[in-house]
Amino acid sequence: MSKSTSSAPSLAGKVALITGGSTGIGLAAALLFQREGAHVIITGQNADNLAAARAALGEQALVLKADSRIVADHARVADEIRTRFGGLDVAFLNAGVARFAPIEAGDEAFYEDMMATNVKGVVFGVQALSPLLRAGASVIVTTSVVDSKGVPNAAIYSATKGAVAALVRSLAVELAPRGIRVNSLSPGPIDTPIYGKLGLPADAVAGFQASMTAQVPLRRFGTGDEVAQAALFLAGPGAAYVTGIELPVDGGLGIA
Numbered sequence: 001m002s003k004s005t006s007s008a009p010s011l012a013g014k015v016a017l018i019t020g021g022s023t024g025i026g027l028a029a030a031l032l033f034q035r036e037g038a039h040v041i042i043t044g045q046n047a048d049n050l051a052a053a054r055a056a057l058g059e060q061a062l063v064l065k066a067d068s069r070i071v072a073d074h075a076r077v078a079d080e081i082r083t084r085f086g087g088l089d090v091a092f093l094n095a096g097v098a099r100f101a102p103i104e105a106g107d108e109a110f111y112e113d114m115m116a117t118n119v120k121g122v123v124f125g126v127q128a129l130s131p132l133l134r135a136g137a138s139v140i141v142t143t144s145v146v147d148s149k150g151v152p153n154a155a156i157y158s159a160t161k162g163a164v165a166a167l168v169r170s171l172a173v174e175l176a177p178r179g180i181r182v183n184s185l186s187p188g189p190i191d192t193p194i195y196g197k198l199g200l201p202a203d204a205v206a207g208f209q210a211s212m213t214a215q216v217p218l219r220r221f222g223t224g225d226e227v228a229q230a231a232l233f234l235a236g237p238g239a240a241y242v243t244g245i246e247l248p249v250d251g252g253l254g255i256a
């Protein structure tokens with residue numbers, strides 16, 4: 001009799017939230033986590049993107065409209081998860097925005113919006129979800145290669161990612177007594193819709209992408225799925241003794 005060579009899904013029966021799960025890296029992770037047996041919850045704010053994600057994920061996914069800048073939205077998401085599932089095994093705090101501009105051009109609204117989405121969203125997301133996290137749970141935060149590598153026009157964005165990278169290290173120590181692991185995932189240039197939202201003219205975006213490609217040792221952009229695979233590692237049992245790290249998924253850009 002032939003023996004099956006396929007291994008058990010690594011997230012079988014686990015409950016996994018992916019914030020910013022409607023497009024890009026988050027949607028790739030939601031699809032992968034679902035294939036690996038997880039009950040998936042995603043958040044996002046744009047109704048059209050959420051509808052497209054719903055179509056991709058199917059009825060079994062819980063799709064929630066929630067703005068990561070709004071503290072009450074985190075409480076609502078946590079309440080919904082508590083009611084439906086009673087607890088949470090994976091919290092992938094991935095929602096984020098990147099806007100690029102010279103330092104002289106970034107006004108207060110530019111700063112406030114990125115800080116609110118990328119930093120406040122993670123702080124109050126973890127705060128709301130913490131009571132739901134089961135022993136053995138994994139918290140993953142998306143940072144960026146720009147938190148350790150200088151990139152022109154990305155100073156404020158870099159500052160938001162540096163802030164959450166530091167947050168992760170303290171949270172890892174604070175939540176370790178409960179058996180909860182906290183890690184960050186640091187993508188390099190990944191081909192997602194984010195490049196259409198940088199706030200730069202199309203030719204400047206194209207120039208930036210070409211310059212990034214030339215600097216990446218692997219000489220290409222990564223894919224959302226390649227980042228999702230790293231998130232799956234951090235989420236699953238293979239990373240049971242891994243906490244407080246920042247895992248680069250950047251084609252080597254961070255060390256180039």
Ligand SMILES: NC(=O)c1ccc[n+]([C@@H]2O[C@H](COP(=O)([O-])OP(=O)(O)OC[C@H]3O[C@@H](n4cnc5c(N)ncnc54)[C@H](OP(=O)(O)O)[C@@H]3O)[C@@H](O)[C@H]2O)c1
Pocket residue numbers: 019020021022023024025026043044045046047049050066067068069094095096097098117142143144145186187188189190191192193194197
């Ligand atoms: N792509 C890259 O090269 C790269 C590199 C380094 C780090 N990252 C980081 O990776 C993460 C995912 O980015 P991505 O590249 O996959 O970009 P993306 O396709 O633009 O995805 C961003 C996700 O975040 C959600 N989001 C944005 N603002 C939100 C808010 N206020 N409330 C709730 N959800 C919000 C978006 O939902 P809506 O559509 O509803 O707004 C979307 O689901 C971000 O944290 C980004 O900073 C990306």
